[in-house]
Amino acid sequence: MTASGVLRPPVLFGWFINDTITDDLFGIIKLIESLGISFLVLNLNKCKNVVKTPDNEDFVPLGGSDLALPSGHWAQRVVSFISKSDLDALKFELSWASYVGVRSIIVDLASVLAFESDEDIMDRIAKLSQVLISSLSLPNTPTIHIALDASHESWNIWRMIYELCNHSHRLKVALILSDLDEDEAKRWTAEPLGLAILDSKSFAKSGYKCVISENVRNLLAHIMDFGVKVVLHSEFDYRDLIREFVYDDLGDKITNVPLTVREAIKAVKRLHASLNPLSIREFHSSGYNDLLQTPLQPLRDHLDSSTYEEFERCDTKYDIFETAVRQWLEENTTVRRPVAYIPGAGRGPLVQRTLNAFHNKGIKDYSIYAIEKNPYAILTLKHRIKDGQSGWDKVQLIFGDMRDIIPKEPADLIISELLGSFADNELSPECIYGIEAVFNKHFPNHKQIQYIPQRYTSFLTPIYTPKLWERLYLSEDRKCFHTPYVVALQSYYNIAANPDPLPCFSFEHPSRKETTKLERYKQLRFTVKKDCTLHGFAGYFSFRLYGDLEMSILPGHSDEVKSWFPMYFPVEKAMYVKESQVITLHIWRKCDGTRVWYEWAVTTPFTSAIHNVNGFSYSIAC
Numbered sequence: 001m002t003a004s005g006v007l008r009p010p011v012l013f014g015w016f017i018n019d020t021i022t023d024d025l026f027g028i029i030k031l032i033e034s035l036g037i038s039f040l041v042l043n044l045n046k047c048k049n050v051v052k053t054p055d056n057e058d059f060v061p062l063g064g065s066d067l068a069l070p071s072g073h074w075a076q077r078v079v080s081f082i083s084k085s086d087l088d089a090l091k092f093e094l095s096w097a098s099y100v101g102v103r104s105i106i107v108d109l110a111s112v113l114a115f116e117s118d119e120d121i122m123d124r125i126a127k128l129s130q131v132l133i134s135s136l137s138l139p140n141t142p143t144i145h146i147a148l149d150a151s152h153e154s155w156n157i158w159r160m161i162y163e164l165c166n167h168s169h170r171l172k173v174a175l176i177l178s179d180l181d182e183d184e185a186k187r188w189t190a191e192p193l194g195l196a197i198l199d200s201k202s203f204a205k206s207g208y209k210c211v212i213s214e215n216v217r218n219l220l221a222h223i224m225d226f227g228v229k230v231v232l233h234s235e236f237d238y239r240d241l242i243r244e245f246v247y248d249d250l251g252d253k254i255t256n257v258p259l260t261v262r263e264a265i266k267a268v269k270r271l272h273a274s275l276n277p278l279s280i281r282e283f284h285s286s287g288y289n290d291l292l293q294t295p296l297q298p299l300r301d302h303l304d305s306s307t308y309e310e311f312e313r314c315d316t317k318y319d320i321f322e323t324a325v326r327q328w329l330e331e332n333t334t335v336r337r338p339v340a341y342i343p344g345a346g347r348g349p350l351v352q353r354t355l356n357a358f359h360n361k362g363i364k365d366y367s368i369y370a371i372e373k374n375p376y377a378i379l380t381l382k383h384r385i386k387d388g389q390s391g392w393d394k395v396q397l398i399f400g401d402m403r404d405i406i407p408k409e410p411a412d413l414i415i416s417e418l419l420g421s422f423a424d425n426e427l428s429p430e431c432i433y434g435i436e437a438v439f440n441k442h443f444p445n446h447k448q449i450q451y452i453p454q455r456y457t458s459f460l461t462p463i464y465t466p467k468l469w470e471r472l473y474l475s476e477d478r479k480c481f482h483t484p485y486v487v488a489l490q491s492y493y494n495i496a497a498n499p500d501p502l503p504c505f506s507f508e509h510p511s512r513k514e515t516t517k518l519e520r521y522k523q524l525r526f527t528v529k530k531d532c533t534l535h536g537f538a539g540y541f542s543f544r545l546y547g548d549l550e551m552s553i554l555p556g557h558s559d560e561v562k563s564w565f566p567m568y569f570p571v572e573k574a575m576y577v578k579e580s581q582v583i584t585l586h587i588w589r590k591c592d593g594t595r596v597w598y599e600w601a602v603t604t605p606f607t608s609a610i611h612n613v614n615g616f617s618y619s620i621a622c
Contacts, residue, residue, distance in 0.1 A: 011224065011272050013265060014079060014231040016041035016197070023063045029077050035262065041079045041106060041231055045093055059092065066100040074101040080142070083111040087131050094135045094144075102142050106174050106195070107132070109148045109157070125157060129164035136168045145174035145194050150219065152184065152531075158191065159533070167470035174231070175223070177202055179215035185222055187530060190464050190493040193226055199233035203264055210263035212271055221271060226490065232264050288565065289490040290467050294483070295420060295567070298344070299427050300621035302374040308347045314563040317551065318353050321415065324452050324545035325357035328413065331547075332450075337365045340413040343402035343435055345370035347380045348392075350415055355391045371398045371405060371435075403434030410446040411439055414509075416453075421486050421553070422567040423458040423541035424589070427596060429507045429518050430622050436510055451509035456543035459501035459554060460569070462526050462534055462583050465492040469535035472570055481572035482617035484598060488565045489538060494555075495577065496526040501540055501554060505589055518596070520589035525582055534575040534583060534602070539567030569600055571608055581605045595619040 015037050017028070025042075032040060047060040063069065069078070080097035082105060084090040090112065097105050112128050113121065135141045146161060148154040158173060165171050172194035180188075202216045212220060220230075296303070312318075329338065338358070342350050351370050358366050372378055378399050384392045398405050414435065420426035432451065439449060468487065472480045505520045541564075542552035553564050569587075577583060584604040590597050597615030602608040612618055 008224070008272065008275060008277065009227065011268060012039075012229045013037045013268070014039045014041050014195070014229055015261060016081060016231050016233050018043055018081070018083075023068065025063045025068050025073075025078075029069075029073060032077075035265065037232075037261075037265070038229070039077050039079055041081050043081045043083065044096060044100070059089075059096070061096070071101045075103050078102050079104045079106060081106045081108070083108040085111055085113075085115045087112075087127055090128075091131050091135070094131070094141070098135070098138070098141050104143045104145060104194070106145045106147050109146050109154070125160055126164060129161050132161070132171065133165045133168065136165060136170050141170065143170045143172060143194065145172045147174040147176060147195075147197060149176045149178050150180045150185065150188055151178070155187065156531075162191075162466070167466065167473060169470070169474075175228075177216045177219055180219055182218060182222075183530065185219040187464065187493045187532065189223055189226060190466060190491050192467060192491070193223060193228050195231050196220060196223055196228045197231045197233060198264065198268070200264075203267055210267045212267050217271060220268070221275060224272060224275065230268055232261055288488040290487065292468060292471060292485040292487055292568070293565075295425055295486050295620075297426070297620055298418075299431065302376060303346070305347070305376075305380075308377065311563050312347065312349045314561060316561050317417070317563050318349055320545060320549055320551055321350060321417070321452065322353040322357050324547075324549050325354055325413065325415065326360055327549065328450055328452070328546055329357060329361045329363065332412075335412055337367070338363065338412045339367045339369075339409055340415060341369045341371060341407070341411045341435070343371040343414065343416050343431060344418050345372045345381060346374070346377055348384055348395075350417055351381075351384075351392075351395055352390065354413075354415060355395075359391060366394070367409065368395045369398055369408070370395055371400070371402045373399070373401050375399070402431055403438065405435070405438060407439060407442055410443040411449050414449055414451050416451075419453070419456055419541065419543060419564075421541070421564045422484070422539040423456040423543065424505060424507055425484070425567070425598075425620065427620055427622050428456070430596065432509050433511055433518070448510060450546070453509075453543040453545045455506065455508045456541055457506040458504040459540045459542070460504050460524055460537045460585065460587070461501035461540075462495040462528075462585070463489075463492045463536060463538045463568075464495055464532045465489070465535045465568070466533070467491040468568060469570060469574060478572065479617040481570050482612040483570075484539070484618065485568045485570075486565050487568045489568070492538065493532065494538075495528055495530075495532050495534060495583070497529040498527070499555075501538070502526070504539075504587065518589070519591050522587050524585045524587070526585070528577045528579055528581045528583060531576075531578050534571060534577050536568055536570040537585060537600070539569060569598070569611075571602060572611065573608060575602065575606045575608070577605055586610075590615065591622075594622060596622055 015032055017040060028040060042062060044062045045059055046062050047058050080102045082090055082093045094105065113124060115124055132144060136144065146158060148158060162171060172192045174195035174197055175188060175193060176197045202213055203210050204213050340354050345351055348370060351368060354368055370381055372381060381397055385395050416432060418426055418428035418431050502524045504522050540554045542550060542554060544550045551561060553561060553566065582604055583602060585600065585602055587598060587600040590599060595615055597612060597619035599610050599612050601610040
């Protein structure tokens with residue numbers, strides 16, 4: 001995989017000090033700043049007892065009171081850690097943390113569940129959730145992180161708490177990293193991760209170096225892509241560091257003292273530095289990750305210049321188009337004067353690549369027709385023709401809808417880039433079958449035209465994506481669940497046991513008699529890999545340009561392609577599915593002559609309503 005050369009953002013560190021020996025919080029903050037640590041995780045209650053009295057005499061504030069630090073330091077340098085089994089005490093400490101002005105709180109789930117009473121764990125989780133949501137409903141409550149280990153049991157408890165708290169966007173996970181298989185780790189990355197907690201068991205000595213344990217390394221590397229902050233546990237004793245403040249930071253020599261926080265930081269930084277730079281797709285999507293976007297409708301709307309410019313930046317896509325044209329020329333040397341039509345030419349990137357291919361093969365006698373309906377893009381094309389560089393003086397313009405043109409001469413090549421994130425969702429079939437009909441009408445005896453691309457297929461797979469689904473859930477408009485979205489998917493988990501999405505709709509050019517009908521229906525069946533919640537389906541596509549030249553936005557394919565993000569088809573009712581169950585999806589591509597839309601429904605293991613019936617929420621104008 002070719003990398004873009006863009007380095008990943010640096011790791012932000014926090015240090016969890018559970019038992020301070022001083023109220024000099026300023027001094028500790030200066031210490032962590034000297035180490036390159038961004039924030040402290042502190043238990044703000046010096047008293048180990050629970051709150052029992054009305055005047056809170058059993059609560060002893062760390063530092064004496066909120067006056068120990070200015071408000072800016074509380075907000076930027078301190079995260080509150082709450083380790084209580086008594087829920088009244090927990091509630092008070094949540095309020096105290098909010099009062100002093102910290103922006104984040106960590107609640108230790110293990111402590112909450114270590115209760116000594118006859119209530120069962122479900123009651124306990126419900127009561128904890130009630131305390132949490134009561135705090136989260138207040139306007140100035142900090143973000144609350146639930147600290148738990150990365151086990152399957154913890155995941156089930158987390159999902160229960162998250163749902164009881166109505167999927168609050170201020171409730172996140174502080175994941176204690178442990179031995180976990182890769183697939184289990186991927187499921188956690190679909191959750192709202194905020195922090196990753198490492199203790200001394202996460203590290204080991206390797207010769208003269210401190211390294212991250214094998215069982216933690218892969219999981220930490222995977223979640224670093226999500227901007228998760230790393231918290232080092234209190235087992236890295238800050239008092240040892242104070243006593244040996246002259247530690248040689250440049251060396252990795254073995255000492256007789258336990259692993260220090262400096263060594264742990266170095267190990268994490270080495271892991272981070274070993275990761276590949278961001279791919280072009282990762283870099284391009286970084287500002288759009290998990291952002292729900294309504295798909296473009298270029299057949300209905302005129303794109304603006306900045307949108308054209310954004311798409312034109314994908315050199316990988318245009319390189320393969322140019323290669324396809326050049327390969328066709330090499331295999332069709334008997335065509336003395338090639339004629340190419342480029343429908344939907346925009347500002348002319350495909351025109352330029354076609355010119356490049358012709359010039360590369362030494363072809364001087366040719367015709368290129370750029371077809372465009374956008375009156376503003378036409379002005380750009382006219383300017384390029386007038387400028388006359390790179391052979392543009394031989395390009396001819398046709399202004400109008402490609403389905404209504406009167407072509408001047410037969411075509412050898414029709415080259416287009418009308419594909420959307422789900423292949424046909426920008427109506428490439430309607431457009432290209434339409435222009436095919438135009439040429440069949442005007443030149444019925446002409447030899448077969450070569451279309452680039454010549455075939456495209458959409459794909460689907462079921463996904464767990466609480467972040468996306470909950471954004472829709474919190475919307476007051478239920479129609480939002482009946483709309484497919486373009487999304488740079490990051491926080492999601494593929495539920496299907498088969499890692500490869502299944503093919504859905506396919507279209508070919510030129511058309512075969514049986515493929516000219518543009519409505520489609522497909523039933524897809526997916527076996528569930530692990531217990532999970534179905535939030536919808538991720539859509540992708542691949543296309544064949546010419547011969548064996550293909551391009552795809554399927555996961556793991558063409559990482560340098562940045563023109564398309566996947567599609568997301570949500571389900572209105574989230575469904576809890578179990579390992580080995582079968583999810584059956586039905587999806588339709590419907591047309592009525594003026595619009596195209598998709599409808600979809602699930603029938604096993606549960607039944608959903610049919611989404612977007614008659615395109616009532618979303619349709620594509622044609």
